Amino acid sequence: MTGWTVLVTGGAGYIGSHSIIELMSAGHEVIVVDSFVNARSECLKRVESIVGRSIPAYHIDIRNEAQLSEVFQKHTIDAVIHFAALKAVGESVSKPLMYYENNLIGTISLLKAMSNHGVKRLVFSSSATVYGTPQYLPLDERHPVGGCTNPYGKTKLMMEEILRDLQSAEPDWSVVVLRYFNPIGAHKSGTIGEDPNGVPNNLMPYVSQVAVGRRPEVTVFGNKYDTPDGTGVRDYIHVCDLASGHVAALAKLQQSGFRVYNLGTGKGCSVLELIKAMEAASGRPIPYKIGPARAGDVASVYSDPSLAAAELNWRAERGLDEMCADSWRWQSINPNGFDSSA
Amino acid sequence: MTGWTVLVTGGAGYIGSHSIIELMSAGHEVIVVDSFVNARSECLKRVESIVGRSIPAYHIDIRNEAQLSEVFQKHTIDAVIHFAALKAVGESVSKPLMYYENNLIGTISLLKAMSNHGVKRLVFSSSATVYGTPQYLPLDERHPVGGCTNPYGKTKLMMEEILRDLQSAEPDWSVVVLRYFNPIGAHKSGTIGEDPNGVPNNLMPYVSQVAVGRRPEVTVFGNKYDTPDGTGVRDYIHVCDLASGHVAALAKLQQSGFRVYNLGTGKGCSVLELIKAMEAASGRPIPYKIGPARAGDVASVYSDPSLAAAELNWRAERGLDEMCADSWRWQSINPNGFDSSA
Numbered sequence: 001m002t003g004w005t006v007l008v009t010g011g012a013g014y015i016g017s018h019s020i021i022e023l024m025s026a027g028h029e030v031i032v033v034d035s036f037v038n039a040r041s042e043c044l045k046r047v048e049s050i051v052g053r054s055i056p057a058y059h060i061d062i063r064n065e066a067q068l069s070e071v072f073q074k075h076t077i078d079a080v081i082h083f084a085a086l087k088a089v090g091e092s093v094s095k096p097l098m099y100y101e102n103n104l105i106g107t108i109s110l111l112k113a114m115s116n117h118g119v120k121r122l123v124f125s126s127s128a129t130v131y132g133t134p135q136y137l138p139l140d141e142r143h144p145v146g147g148c149t150n151p152y153g154k155t156k157l158m159m160e161e162i163l164r165d166l167q168s169a170e171p172d173w174s175v176v177v178l179r180y181f182n183p184i185g186a187h188k189s190g191t192i193g194e195d196p197n198g199v200p201n202n203l204m205p206y207v208s209q210v211a212v213g214r215r216p217e218v219t220v221f222g223n224k225y226d227t228p229d230g231t232g233v234r235d236y237i238h239v240c241d242l243a244s245g246h247v248a249a250l251a252k253l254q255q256s257g258f259r260v261y262n263l264g265t266g267k268g269c270s271v272l273e274l275i276k277a278m279e280a281a282s283g284r285p286i287p288y289k290i291g292p293a294r295a296g297d298v299a300s301v302y303s304d305p306s307l308a309a310a311e312l313n314w315r316a317e318r319g320l321d322e323m324c325a326d327s328w329r330w331q332s333i334n335p336n337g338f339d340s341s342a
Numbered sequence: 343m344t345g346w347t348v349l350v351t352g353g354a355g356y357i358g359s360h361s362i363i364e365l366m367s368a369g370h371e372v373i374v375v376d377s378f379v380n381a382r383s384e385c386l387k388r389v390e391s392i393v394g395r396s397i398p399a400y401h402i403d404i405r406n407e408a409q410l411s412e413v414f415q416k417h418t419i420d421a422v423i424h425f426a427a428l429k430a431v432g433e434s435v436s437k438p439l440m441y442y443e444n445n446l447i448g449t450i451s452l453l454k455a456m457s458n459h460g461v462k463r464l465v466f467s468s469s470a471t472v473y474g475t476p477q478y479l480p481l482d483e484r485h486p487v488g489g490c491t492n493p494y495g496k497t498k499l500m501m502e503e504i505l506r507d508l509q510s511a512e513p514d515w516s517v518v519v520l521r522y523f524n525p526i527g528a529h530k531s532g533t534i535g536e537d538p539n540g541v542p543n544n545l546m547p548y549v550s551q552v553a554v555g556r557r558p559e560v561t562v563f564g565n566k567y568d569t570p571d572g573t574g575v576r577d578y579i580h581v582c583d584l585a586s587g588h589v590a591a592l593a594k595l596q597q598s599g600f601r602v603y604n605l606g607t608g609k610g611c612s613v614l615e616l617i618k619a620m621e622a623a624s625g626r627p628i629p630y631k632i633g634p635a636r637a638g639d640v641a642s643v644y645s646d647p648s649l650a651a652a653e654l655n656w657r658a659e660r661g662l663d664e665m666c667a668d669s670w671r672w673q674s675i676n677p678n679g680f681d682s683s684a
Contacts, residue, residue, distance in 0.1 A: 096507035097457065101450050108443050115439065146488055151507045158500050165438035165493045 001251045002027035005075060007119075009062055009110060010083030011055075012039035014194045015125065015180070015242060017047050018187060019081065022243040024051045028250070031075050032057040033068070034084065038197060042338040046191045062106045065113060072117040079121035079253050081246055082110060085155070088201050089129075092152035103155035104162075111166060120173040121253040123246055126160055128181050128235075128262070128301060129153035138304035141179070141260045149296050160260075167258040174256045176249040181235035181264035181303050183242045185323035186330035193330030194239075195337030204236070207275055208331035211282040218286060220271050222293025227300055231271035235264040235302035238318035238326070248314035264303025265316040273320070281324035282332070343593045344369035347417060349461075351404055351452060352425030353397075354381035356536045357467065357522070357584060359389050360529060361423065364585040366393045370592070373417050374399040375410070376426065380539060382680040388533040404448045407455060414459040421463035421595050423588055424452060427497070430543050431471075434494035445497035446504075453508060462515040463595040465588055468502055470523050470577075470604070470643060471495035480646035483521070483602045491638050502602075509600040516598045518591040523577035523606035523645050525584045527665035528672035535672030536581075537679030546578070549617055550673035553624040560628060562613050564635025569642055573613035577606040577644035580660035580668070590656035606645025607658040615662070623666035624674070 006023055010016045011032030016039075020030050032044060032055055044057055056075070060067045062084050085103045086092065092099040114120065131139050132147030148154055160177050167173040184204035186193030200206040209215045223230040245263040252259060269277075272288075279286050308314045318326075348365055352358045353374030358381075362372050374386060374397055386399055398417070402409045404426055427445045428434065434441040456462065473481050474489030490496055502519050509515040526546040528535030542548040551557045565572040587605040594601060611619075614630075621628050650656050660668075 093507075094511050096504065096511050097450065097453055100446075100504050100507075101454070104442075104446050105450060108439065108447060111439055112443070151504075154503055154507070161496055162438065162442050162493075165435075165442075165496070169436050169438050 001254060004078035004250065005029040005031065006250065007031045007033060007071065007075070007077045007080045008083065009033045009080065010039070010085065011057065012036060012041065012043045013083055015183060015239060016083040017043050017192050018239045019243040019246045020047055020055065021050055021187065022240070022247050023250070024053070026247045030055055031071065031077065033060050033062060033071060035059070035061040038086070040195065040338040043192055050187065050189055050191065063102070063109050065109050068109060068113045069116065072113050072119065077117070077119050079123070079250055080110065080114060080119060081123040081250070082107065083125045085125065087152060089150045089152045090201060092150050096151040099151045099155055104158060107159045107162065111162070120170070122163065122173070122175050123249045123253065124159065124163055124175065124177045126177045126179045127153065127156045128179050128264070128303065130157040130160060130179060133298050134301060137300060138266060138302050139262065140304040141262060141307055164258055172256050174253040175258045176252050177260040178245060178249055179260065179262050180242060181237050181262070181301070183239040184236050185238040185240065185318065185326040187240060188326060190329035190333045193327065193334070203271060203274060204327055207278050207286060208327050210286050211278055211284050211328065212331050212335045214335060216287065218275060218288040219291040220288050221291050221297060223290045224293070225299035227270055229270050229272050232297060233268035233270050233300040233302065235267065236269050236274065236320065236323060237263060237265050237316050238323045241316040241318055245308065245312070245314050248308070248312040252312055259311070261308040261312060262303040262305050263308060264305050266303055266305045268300055268302040269320055277320050277324045278328065281321065281328045343596060346420035346592065347371040347373065348592065349373045349375060349413065349417070349419045349422045350425065351375045351422065352381070352427065353399065354378060354383065354385045355425055357525060357581060358425040359385050359534050360581045361585040361588045362389055362397065363392055363529065364582070364589050365592070366395070368589045372397055373413065373419065375402050375404060375413060377401070377403040380428070382537065384680040385534055392529065392531055392533065405444070405451050407451050410451060410455045411458065414455050414461065419459070419461050421465070421592060422452065422456060422461060423465040423592070424449065425467045427467065429494060431492045431494045432543060434492050438493040441493045441497055446500060449501045449504065453504070462512070464505065464515070464517050465591045465595065466501065466505055466517065466519045468519045468521045469495065469498045470521050470606070470645065472499040472502060472521060475640050476643060479642060480608060480644050481604065482646040483604060483649055506600055514598050516595040517600045518594050519602040520587060520591055521602065521604050522584060523579050523604070523643070525581040526578045527580040527582065527660065527668040529582060530668060532671035532675045535669065535676070545613060545616060546669055549620050549628060550669050552628050553620055553626050553670065554673050554677045556677060558629065560617060560630040561633040562630050563633050563639060565632045566635070567641035569612055571612050571614045574639060575610035575612050575642040575644065577609065578611050578616065578662065578665060579605060579607050579658050580665045583658040583660055587650065587654070587656050590654035594654060601653070603650040603654060604645040604647050605650060606647050608645055608647045610642055610644040611662055619662050619666045620670065623663065623670045
């Protein structure tokens, strides 16, 4: 399956930009919509350099139904990949209304535009956060959802529910929900990567910024967990593997239905293991201190990725060393993200 | 506590209109906002007759932020009671996007308007449906929520979550969530009551329409439930009791916080008991037939209303015979609802 025209919302973001490269490599055309609230137009320029072609991009907030509708009128769209959302857990706790408004209204607006223009194929960016505290490990797709305590995670679950109900009411829709574990790494070129606004919420960009000298040390939140070295264990996955998962999911959209897949490696990695691997990749010491565990954090979260292997014929292929090498290449060439070039 | 100016969304609806009467009787001023999608302006005229005063009313869809903002600019509003929502379970299954759009976007829009105008007191119309299938009876407010299978019920739970997170982020908000059981009955005057569009979704208006001759017979969905007579048991509550619960909730808004109360009688009543009580109230036979049980229906649902008694000093006071007498008065004087007067 090739040659689709795919509308990518949030296409200038971290996962969106890497996915565009995989989509275009697989022979698809891409149309980008992005509000550029948490993304940079420079990122898309670099993606265009990597793929060697220009990419139509619209500076639109997807909540704007009229502007979004124009994009659907102008292009014949075969499918949508919906990345656009606010994603900072802490900010969602302090500004819940902003999160509900952006994520829910944005998604409903997108679905209305799709419906109005007869586009019924969607890949949705969800998150392992919808599982809440694991009742067992590894997490498979049959694990109960809910119990998520922050508004960010709740919006992801609510959006899944909206999609599930829509597909149930209109069975000719095909929806694939992808539940991401912890994407890190960057494109091999070192020209695009994760570039969070302000203090990073996620571990890898924080560690990278310490390695490159932007921050003095990493705080490790808790080392008394029931894990091999006491620090939290997560399922880190290379963003390019995650991106290729979207190409595989797109192929699945040829069949109508509502499907959910984990995208993870199935392997847990502790905070200290990640720091050590980044020290090796960067050749630099990464100072850290142990801080108190954070409310809501759990010891271990990792995936059972076998359903995606069976049904999408997709597997994560890159290991921790490659993830760290690629994160470091991006960070060292671009110490201030898209704000600077080395 | 008296003399507040209360914005009532959905004020021309069944519960809204009855609540306005109780609010005004308690010394509050009321401003109504209603889209009149599921309500009639005739209802508000009759409310004005009952209370002997005119009521400012705006024909606005609360999703329209600009129009809603004008109302907040024009009036100094002390608190909001938010009834406005789509509420037909079956329709929500066939048109989920319409429900998510109306209920979620409407609520978010309202909260933004409140926030922008410094109004931080809210009573929210929720439903016992958020409890899903009862794990125990009677249902108290500590019963787990979720597991609701229809989009209508999901929107109610999502709106509760949005309010909970907002109040948690901004602790000076005061929010009371009222989880209604099954309102029936009508104002003593017989001039206002439940007037559903099309085929009634709820039992009482259906039974009433059979009693008055608009429909030939009631279908009872299942008589093999584990209940005294085999038919489903619900907690019917007089709409005027429910309305007075809102006055009590309003007083609670003087303290900031997030609070949840059941509004029910605590007493279960079966379908056949309700039909018999309506036969007695109307003096007419009400033919019924037994049909198959409906997917998703449960045997018994009734409340533990003791928290509202303890904290709001509120109790339902009217019994089944009074509920039926009042439903019948409304239905017999207005066989076609607000479309006709006898």
